[in-house]
Each structure stands twice: as C-alpha cells, then as structure tokens.
Amino acid sequence: MIIPAAELSAAARARLAPAADDYAITRPRGRTGSKLVDRHVAEIVALFRTPRRVVDAVLAYSQAHGLDPKATLDGAFPVLRDCYNARLLVPEGSPAARQIAPSLERGASVLRWRIVRPVHVLEDVELYQVRNDEGQVGALKLLRPGWGSGACEKLTREAAALEQLAGWSSPRVLEQGTWSGDPYLVMSWSAGVSPLTVAAEHRAEGPGGRAGLLALCRAVVETYAGLHDRGVIHGDVHPGNTLIAPDGHVVLLDFGLALVAGRDDHAVPRGGVPRFLDPELAGAMLAGQPSPPATILSDLFGVGALLYQMLTGEHYTSFVFDERPMLEQIVRDGPRPFSQCGAAPWPDVEAVLRRVLAKRPGDRYPAMADFAMALREVPDPVAVPVAPADGPDVLDEVLPPLLQALATHGRLFREGVATPPTCSITYGAAGIAHALYRIASRTQNPATLALADSWAVKAEAHMDHPGAFHNQEIDVTSEVVGEVTPYHTASGVHGVRALIALAMSDGQEAERAVDAFVRASRGSGAPLDLTLGRMGTVIGCALLHDALPSTDGGPAQAVRDVADEALAQAWHRIGSYPPIGSASELITLGMAHGWAGILYATLRWCRAAARPYPPALEQRLDELAALAEPAGRGVRWPWPVRNPEGGIDVHYMPGWCQGTAGYVHLWTQAHRALGADRFHGLAERAAWNVWEGEAEVPTLCCGLVVGRMLCSPSTSTRASGCGWSEPGCWRGGPSGISGPVTATDGGT
Secondary structure (H helix, E strand, O other), X not given: OEEEHHHOOHHHHHHHOOOOXXXXXXXXOOOOOOEEEOHHXXXXXXXXXXXXXXXXXXXXXXXXXXXXXXXXXXXXXXXXXXXXXXXXOOOXXXXXXXXXXXXXXXXXXXXXXXXXXXXXEXXXXXXXXXXXXXXXXXXXXXXXXOOHXXXXXXXXXXXXXXXXXXXXXXXOEEEEEEEOOEEXXXXXXXXXXXXXXXXXXXXXXXXXXXXXXXXXXXXXXXXXXXXXXXXXXXXXXXXXXXXXXXXXXXXXXXXXXXXXXXXXXXXXXXXXXXXXXXXXHHHHHHHOOXXXXXXXXXXXXXXXXXXXXXXXXXXXXXXXXXXHHHHHHHHHOOOOOHHHHOOOOOHHHHHHHHHHOOOOHHHOOOOHHHHHHHHHOOOOOOOOOOOOOOOOOHHHHHHHHHHHHHOOXXXXXXXOOOOOOOOOOOOOHHHHHHHHHHHHHHHOOHHHHHHHHHHXXXXXXXXXXXXXXXXXXXXXXXXXXXXXXXXXXXXXXXXXXXXXXXXXXXXXXXXXXXXXXXXXXXXXXXXXXOOOXXXXXXXXXXXXXXXXXXXXXXXXXXXXXXXXXXXXXHHHHHOOOOOOOOOOOOOOOOOOOOHHHHHHHHHHHHHHHOOOOOOOHHHHHHHXXXXXXXXXXXXXXXXXXXXXXXXXXXXXXXXXXXXXXXXXHHHHXXXXXXXXXXXXXXXXXXXXHHHHOOOOOOXXXXXXXXXXXXXXXXXXXXXXOOOOOOOEEOOOOOOOOOOOEEOOOOOO
C-alpha cells in the first residue's frame, strides 16, 4: 500500500511529521514497519507493481520526468535497498510476492482440528482458532511456506518453552508435527485481553481505579518473575504477548524467541516490537553488530516499558516513526514524568520505573523478583470514596423533553410518524405506545400511561392506511415481514392495546384487544424466527399471559391456545433438523432470526404458562452452546450469511438481533429454567463479549445501546433487549396502579 501522508489520521501525522508530499509505504500483515518516502521514491516503488529490474524502473521514471538516470538511481537506490531488505520488494515469482492472506478457510481441517477462524496472519506464520470433534478449542500456529529453518527453529523453541512451563501461566502443547510439509503447533486456547485494555478500564475509574491498576501491574511483574524462576526468559515482551484472563490471572504467549534453561540456544536472533526493545539490543542494531542474547535484564526493561504504558496510556518516551531515530531514543531517552503524559503524578511508582528503565543494565533491579518486591512495597492507594452524583437522575433529564415531544398537543402526535411504517411496534406509533407504557411502569405515572393509551389508539385507528406496516424503500414488505409477527403487523398493535388496557384496569377493552391479537396471530406459512415469524407471537403471548389477571378460560385460554399451537408446530418442524450448525434449513443462530430466538421464545412461554419444556430443548441448547467461539474475556457466536455465490460468509456483532447481546437473554433464561451452571457461565461470557465488542450502529436492536444496557454495572433494572421482549405491567386497583410488575428475564 502506498498512501499519501495527507490521508493518514491526524494522530499518525503528528507522530510522523511528514512533508506535504510524502507517502507511507506499508505491507498489510507484514512484520516490517511502514516507511515514509518522498513523492519521487513512492512513484518509483509503484512501478514495481509490474515485475521489472531496478534499472528499467529507474530509466522509465527518468525518461518520464526528463531526469538524469544515474542521479535518479543514486538518490533512489538506498530506499529501494531498504524496501528489499524489508521484503516490501521481493524477487519475481517468490512466494512472498503474494498477498498475505489466510491459507485455510473456515471449516477446513488440519488433521483432527477444524478451523474456526484466523486470529493473526503474518508473512511467516498463521495463527488460527481451531476445535476438535470433542469440542476442545485450541490455537494452531502454522508456518507459511518458504520461511526456512529459522522459522522452524522458532516453533521448536516455543514448544520447548511451553513443555518446560507445563501450563503455568501459559498455553499447554496439545499437538505438534508437520502438515502438507509445513511444521505446526497446536496449543490450548487462552482466553483474555491485552493488559492495556484492562488498565484502561481501571484508569477510566479516575483516582478510585489506581488500586486496581497497581494490583494489575504487580500481577504482570510477578508472572514474569515466575517465568524466570522456571528457567525461561521470554525475549519478546510486549502487550500482544501478555494476556489478562477473565478471572484476572496473567497468561504469557508467543515463546518463539525465548531462551530455555538447558538448551544451547544463546545465539537466538533477537526481535520484538520496537517500542519495547531494551537499549542493549537497540544499540547493537544501530551499530550493525550481532544482536546480544535476551537476558533477565532485557525482559525487565520490556516489562517496565509495558507497565509505563499500562499506567499512563502512553509510551515512556514520545517515539518518532522512523526506525533509526526510534532506536536512538531507546538508547538515549529515559521515562517521562507521568504528568507529561496527562496522568496524575505517582512518585513511588515512577521511582520504581525509572530504575527498571535505566539505560545501563547494571542500574536496573538485578532480577524480576526484585522488581516485583519494589512494587509490593509501593503503598496501596488510599480508597477514594465515590460521592453521590449531584443533580437529577438521568431519567429526570431525558424524560420531560421526550414526553413533551410525544404529548397529544404536540406536532408529532397531530401529524403522526412521518416515514412508513407508521403503525408498527418496530417503526411506528405502536412502538411509541409500548415505550410509554414501559416508562409509565417504571415511573408509576398515570399521565404517562394515559399518553401511551392515546398513541396505541392512534396506531389502531390508522392500521388500514397505506404505509401503516410496510415501506418498500427500506425492504419492509409483506413478503419480508409476513402477516403475523407482532413486531411488524397488526397483531403487535392489538397486543400493545391489550397490555395498556390491563394496566388501566379496563377489562372490556383488554378482552377486545386480546381477541383481536389472537385473530391476527393465526396464520400459516410464517417463518420460525422471532422477529418475522411465529416465535414473536409466542413472546407476545407470554407478555399477555403474565399481565392477564386470571389464567382460567376466556382471553387467557385463547392466548394459551395460540402459543401452544405455534410452539408445537415449530418443534415438530425442527425435530427433523440435524444438529445446529450443520442444518442447511436454518443456518442463522442469533436471537432475531435464528436458533437463539426459537429457544428463547420456548423457554419464555413454558415459564409463563407453566408448560413442560420440549424433550429436545436442552439438547438444542447444548448444540448451540457448543458453537460458542472464545473471544477476549468472553464468547461469541458466528453470524453466517449466504453470499451471492452460494457460499457462507461469517460475521460477528455485539448487538441483540444477530449478536451476543441476544445470547445473554437466552442463557440467563436457560439458567433460570433448567438450573444448569453452564448456562449461567455462558450468559456471563456473552456479556463480556458485548462489553468488549465494537459496534458502529448506535441502535437498540443491532448496536451499542442494548449491549451497554445489559452489561452496565450501574443498571438498576434488568434491561430488555427489545421493546417487545419483556413485560412491565400494572394489575388491578381503582386507579390502575398497585405497583409495577416487571419481568427480569434479560438481566446479567
């Protein structure tokens, strides 16, 4: 990639300080850092997109610009040589000329291991998450072709280090050998995230987070001290090789450059991430000398650089971009005071880091254990009490303008929802009515409940208007949403009217609305999924069943009949399907359109109506659980999508409809219903994935909103993933208010 410096991010430009016409040259997934060159060199390098000799490229460039070829060659050759040495330019026909991309596809097999997903793919090695037939998850490290004995030795050395550690704060070796002529190593999978991630969470807590931050730093240093005690020097310390597991313990990874006691490998070539290199190695690289072997003191320096970044969010010095000046900084620059990085001073910790990051090895602590002892002697931060937040509750700030905008005398109510669908729960007036109903339940405000009723009446009154439930421009058509789902059709309007009538103790209106809901929910040919098919009807029935004052006969029996029929049809249909993940009839796994929604609706209805669970329910739950993929501190499930060529593309998301937030609902419900601890663990790990996930869509269904509601530790009520997922209703009483009845199905 040859990128104009002007197109780089502001942060990158600030670090690079490029000239106006400079270019950055980089190779995606390559191990060599990017290079900054001027416009002329960038244009010459671009000529090599078509294989040619250096002299031919220089001649072509010189002729095109009317330049002296010899002067052009003299000026360009040093940069071209650097590009060749950095493997940005390679011989024609070389395997390295190909794009660096995964060589194995999802589902491919390497002996008894099946590929789940690529994790890291670099020019010399590929790392995959794999799973065997017993469900064991591992990490497969496979050498790419053409990397010779040096890369093989790194893999052998890693296996030796892991055998020496025998699983102590490290993966275990599960298998090693050769496959298609290339060496491979399979290790146990280690769940967790970078220490920089956990440290940033502590820093975000302000002064109150310093105790956790110090404890985290102590754990990292003590783990490296234990590594040295077991006869292993890591040799490649950086954040990517240090992992914080979900339970907080530290796991060390990637021992390809490690020194293992008893092995004659002190001539191991050094390497690593430049900003974490020790001054001894940087000095040798500057002088063109052989790399010195890794030592306890070089590990010590790398861990000190890592801790500095954890504690401040910045590197210990303001590194420049170019390699040689950066190496000079490593040899020359000591750590900055925390205050220069925007962090509050911490004199006791800064004093420890100054010694760890000393330029002369003899000025550092003599061993990692001494570093650990120095951190233990740092006084624990004084707990900072968190004062109660001043001012009104967030609802007190948000609700008044919202209620004002939705008031019956306002323009929105007079004119109605402007863009079709105008009446549905998902897009229109019925959704507004249901939201107001939930707000009224939360705030115990009769006026808000009356406003909800007004919106529900409005939705029902306009159901026959064009655009009430469909909009072809956004692909919400009768062919897509069907005829029965409460999310998108008249049944949802009737369901909301019934819930509000029950909250207002209007029995006659409630009975009429329930009857209309039942009639609108009967239909054939509906899909199985929750938002477009009969499983949404089952959820609506569960809400109504919970809210109805009597479960004997009448409306309650009609609701039971609809749900029982829908559920029986669904389980008869899926009874013939093969295990989840291999069923071609239903490839989608998530809540809105897949297996999770079917299972959740089943659990929800059986709990509401005290029905026996289908015999195959737990088996299907276990099949879905077996497809969980470890990611960070949590797990996630793939979102398979058929591509135009008929194949399957896999995506991931943290949101409710196809992502992990929906699974939090499912597994908490499964744990409540069946009492199995494994389901509680899945709910917790799914919530971790939502918390850590990155979503660009800020909506309730598919984006950040539902994930943060589910996982926020300050959430006082158990949040629902969707406005039609859980009840919040009132029962009886002359005024219609005798206390809220709010289900807690969605909580973590």
